[in-house]
Amino acid sequence: MDEMRLINLAQEGDLEAFNQLVLSYQMRVYNVAYYIMKEKDSAADAAQDAFISAFRKLRTYRGGSFSAWLLRIVTNVCLDELRRRKRRPIASLDEELLDSDRINALDPGGLTAHLASPEKSVEQFELADAIKNCIQQLPPDFRAIIILIDMQGYGYREASDMVRKPLGTVKSRLARARARVRDCLQRYRELLPESYRLNDEVIK
Amino acid sequence: MRRLSDLSARDLEQLSAYIDRELTVKETARLEKRLQADRTMRWALAELKATANVIEKLPRVQPPRNLTLTEEMIGLPKRRNPYPIFRLATAIAAVAFALVVGTDAFLLSRFANARMIAPAKEAFSIMEEAGGFEALEAPSEADYAQGILDEPETLVEEAPAALGAGSHEDKIDEETPPYESENALPIITGTIEEGQPTATSLVVSPSDVGQIDETVERAAGEEEPCEERIPTTEEAKGISAANEMTATVPSLPSATPTPERWVAKPSLSPLRLAEIGLGSLAVILAGLTLWCRRRF
Structure with a gap:
């Protein structure tokens, strides 16, 4: 069944149809939540809340990219949750590294793809962990923008719509987020692959 | 080693937008002219491109659980499947319909003979007596x-x-x-x-x-x-x-019904009405049963 038909059915209250949409988008929604929330369980909760919220607001969906609409909801859920936590800080017990067993094996272009040897595999996972740590050091608003644009591949306007910030703000925050991640990654230079190696020899 | 963060916010923004092709033609031309002349700008552009590529290749993570929703999650009471109820109701209606039709047929065959024979007999006997x-x-x-x-x-x-x-x-x-x-x-x-x-x-x-x-x-x-x-x-x-x-x-008493009797007689007997009612009910229930079977 095509996506539009499922959306129409879900708008009429068909939970089964909506769950088919959830199965299609849960990976993307969860990843956005995961990189914004920094925690596996919090990310799952946020993604779940986002789907519940999406089902309830489905009547307000007026066409356009359904994935962008969903990611806007999950981004807002995550940012709201982080703001709430900032007001009432709680000790995180489940801060963790990327789980190697959960890394999507269907990610041919990913850093963990084409693993040649166990040593190489370990290096790749360390690199992925390093990037994740650098991203997670960014403020939540910066994090959301860099994930939506660089990781999920959305345009500036879509990202602006998702985080409900002006286009200029999105441009500016993205540039600063990239610069901060690059500076952070300098600590892990030895992990970076040849093709991705950042070089500062240019100006030497 | 230099830090990208040391560059001006304006330059960073221009370089970042240039990577994503978000600059206007005029801005692009101006920046390209600058890139040819400024070595630091070329370096910063390369660094930003590499960073964006690294982030893009970041591995996707599997959710720890299935995120599909249940009726409890969205605050709906769990719906009971009405299919067995409709199926039973359809069966009862069909049996009741068959019983009424059978009874009607039986009564018709029995009383039709009596109705035809008795008045004729009575009429003849009275006429004979008279x-x-x-x-x-x-x-x-x-x-x-x-x-x-x-x-x-x-x-x-x-x-x-x-x-x-x-x-x-x-x-x-x-x-x-x-x-x-x-x-x-x-x-x-x-x-x-x-x-x-x-x-x-x-x-x-x-x-x-x-x-x-x-x-x-x-x-x-x-x-x-x-x-x-x-x-x-x-x-x-x-x-x-x-x-x-x-x-x-x-x-003599009339052996055949008078016109007044025919006019006064109701067109549908209660049994016929019951047949029509039960038949219609059985059809409606059967339709609902099929719908429930497909829906739930």
Whole structure:
């Protein structure tokens, strides 16, 4: 069944149809939540809340990219949750590294793809962990923008719509987020692959 | 080692937007000119591109659990599947329908015979007791000679005229009930139609005579709205003939239903109504059952 038909059915209250949409988008929604929330369980909760919220607001969906609409909801859920936590800080017990067993094996272009040897595999996972740590050091608003644009591949306007910030703000925050991640990654230079190696020899 | 963060926010923004092709043509041309001249800007552009590529290749993570929703999560009470209930209801309605149809068929076959035989028997026995058969036999020549009856030709030809140019014929036809079986006695309509009747067939059914009597009386007694409906001499003759005929026939209970009875009888018996109701209910329930089966 095509996506539009499922959306129409879900708008009429068909939970089964909506769950088919959830199965299609849960990976993307969860990843956005995961990189914004920094925690596996919090990310799952946020993604779940986002789907519940999406089902309830489905009547307000007026066409356009359904994935962008969903990611806007999950981004807002995550940012709201982080703001709430900032007001009432709680000790995180489940801060963790990327789980190697959960890394999507269907990610041919990913850093963990084409693993040649166990040593190489370990290096790749360390690199992925390093990037994740650098991203997670960014403020939540910066994090959301860099994930939506660089990781999920959305345009500036879509990202602006998702985080409900002006286009200029999105441009500016993205540039600063990239610069901060690059500076952070300098600590892990030895992990970076040849093709991705950042070089500062240019100006030497 | 230099830090990208040391660059001005304006330059960073321009370089970042240049990577994503978000600059205008004018801005792009201006930045490219600058890139050719400024080595630091080239370096910063390369660093930003590499960073964006690294982030893009970041591995995707599997959710720890399935994120599909349940009815409890969205605050809906768990819906019970109504399919078994509808299936049972359909079966009950179908059985009830079959029972009612069977009962109706049984009662019809039983009472139809009784209804046809009993009144005929009763009528014949009463007529026998009253010696009515002799009276109902074909009129003799003496009857005609004594003037009790007109000549058959006169009656046959004049009766329609006396009843008023077809309108009363129609009336009789409408009021005359259809016979339930071939065993029933002939009906008056057969005797009034032109060319067919004889005086002999006219006197077979006493009730028919009564009907003629009523009809003729009505024809004679009603005020006719048109001038041509005013009884003529011929009509009066026909009426008197009918009255005389009535006088010759003994008054007997009717063996066939009178028109009034037919009119008063309801068109659908309660059993028929129950059949229709249950049949419709069974069809509706069957449809709902199929819908539930597909839906749930």
